[in-house]
Amino acid sequence: MTKTTMSGPMHLGLPNAEPVPMEGCGGCAALAERRRAARRGGDLSTVSDLNVRMRAHQGSGCA
Structure with a gap:
């Protein structure tokens, strides 16, 4: 017999905190x-994109 019900709910964690700029880093x-x-x-999509870019920038050894 084929299952006709949906699976259980997806559990998501809280979103990451916004990255904080490193002191003295121009980037x-x-x-x-x-x-x-x-x-x-009011452009929250760009806010999110810039958070991703800042995390990547900081991960590459900024400052």
């Missing part, structure tokens, strides 16, 4: 300023 400062401008303009 972090520029990304943070672009993120602030995007948030002021």
Whole structure:
């Protein structure tokens, strides 16, 4: 017999906290300023994209 019911609910964790710019890093400062401008303009998709870019930037050894 074929199962006709859906599987159980998916459990998601809390979203990651926004990355904090590293003190003295010009790249972090520029990304943070672009993120602030995007948030002021209501462009939350760009805010999310810039969070990803800042994490990648910090992972590559900024400052």
